[in-house]
Amino acid sequence: MTISPIQIARFKAIRRRPYFAPVLYAVRYVEVEGLGTVATDNHGRIYYDPKKIEEWGPDVASAALIHEVGHILRKHGKRAPKDAHHTIWNVAGDCAINCDIAAAGDLQLPPDCCYPSTFGLEDGLLTEQYYKELLDKAEKMRSSGGGKGDQSQPQQGSQQGQGSGSGQPGRGKGAGKARASEGVDPNTAGGGFDGKGCGSGADGQPRPWELPGTSDAVDSKGVEQPARRATAQKIKEHVAQRGTVPGSWSQWADEVLAPPKVDWRKHLQRVLRGTLGVVAGMVDYSYRRVSRRQNSAPDVVLPGFVRPLVRVAVEVDVSGSMPNQWVNDAFAEVRGLAAAAGAAVRLVQVDAAVQSDEVLPPGDRRRLKMHGRGGTDMCVGFRHIFSNRRTSPDVLVVMTDGFTPWPSQKPPRCHVIGLFFTAEGVKGAPSWMTTKILYEPKPAAEGL
Secondary structure, three states: OOOOHHHHHHHHHHHHOHHHHHHHHHOEEEEOOOOOOEEEOOOOEEEEOHHHHHHHHHHHHHHHHHHHHHHHHOOHHHHOOOOOOHHHHHHHHHHHHHHHHHHHOOOEEOOOOOOHHHHOOOOOOOHHHHHHHHHHHHHHHHHOOOOOOOOOOOOOOOHHHOOOOOOOOEEHHHHHHOOOOOOOOOOOOOOOHHHOOOOHHHHOOOOOOOOOOOOOOHHHOOOHHHHHHHHHHHHHHHHHOOOOOOHHHHHHHHHHHOOOOOOHHHHHHHHHHHHHHHHHOOOEEEEEEEOOOHHHOOOOOOEEEEOOOOOEEEEEEOOOOOOHHHHHHHHHHHHHHHHHHOOOEEEEEEOOOEEEEEEEOOOOOOOOOOOOOOOOOHHHHHHHHOOOHHHOOOEEEEEEOOOOOOOOOOOOOOEEEEEEOOOOHHHHOOOOOEEEEOOOOOHHHOOO
16 A cells, blocks of 8 residues: 555654644545645645655655645635635735744744734734735835735745745744745735645635545535544644643644633623613703703703713624524524514624624514624724714614724714624734624534
8 A cells, every 4th residue: 555645644644743633534524736835725625736745855845734734724725815815815824824833843844934023013913814914015115115015916825834035944943934034025925836726725816736525525525524523622622641732733733622711692781781881871951952951940941951862883793704503693692682672773783894784673583694604804894984974873883803904083972882702813902992702502503
């Protein structure tokens, strides 16, 4: 029996990262001659060029597989904004993965990989944070004439965000820091290996060489969630046995395995009703209403008491990274709260664009249709909701997994509540937002 180079690479990857074994065994490996790299799609497949695997050798090939597992588990393809610059998003995901690999220092990645230090950025940020930093850097370099990239014509980044330099394969942070002072343009940092990138599993952009449909994919066989949870469990076991695991993966495992800390439905009711009570309880005088005591002073017009009508808006993240159950449950609960509070609720569905904007009157029981399922940018929803001062809400509730950019400033005269379905996503929330972490009651609904 002949063992193929990809099987050897997988075996070595499992020896190096035993806790990734469930995913490395679950994914389907697809041979694509002439691909020039390894890549993944949004359905749990890993594509590879057999000649490139042989050229790299088992050490580098196994590190490349571990890198692709990072894209799969962190759902970079599903988190990518719909209008993302795919090269830069791919490079941002590479930075998030490779800084962990660099910290361990025991893997030999292919040449010219992108690390945070390649662009003068700090380690340990979220992919969305790296993306924002890299996008700003690319724009500055393009404006100053120092970069060759054009964001209107994005290139597809190479595997592991390889650049076009001629560096040699290296271990740990050394390979990434070699170019840190050269002003690398994020637009062109991913140009190596025929510009194939890491596939749609890294940036959400399907490639011509990816297989169509999902009939043979991991996400159609019902094994993605068991593999995901098994990986998290193995990480915890590895740590318990005094093994070394990068901190971000340990936190990821804690989040996947964490039981519900609160009944999120009751918690949502308590938070929103409490805020409504504060705002709705405010009263003021107004000459638009005659005072009930007007008869006692017929020569003087007395203002009457008024209670401002509370304007409530709910911005729901309907991007591809939000499971349907989360979104549907959020719809049902907010509609029920509108009925209980006696106030209409403005429901805005947002992914990378505003997908719908509707008002739900108290007692409205019609079925709500979910829109979107693209990338994530809650800033778009904020701009839309507060574009008209007359219709701006007093209370805004944002429901999201947190993998999104946020406005830099708090909206005026509005109490903003952020309800996050992931502990990792809340880290990037702005300081002016009241935040709560809401764990899903049924972990089985999480996606790979």
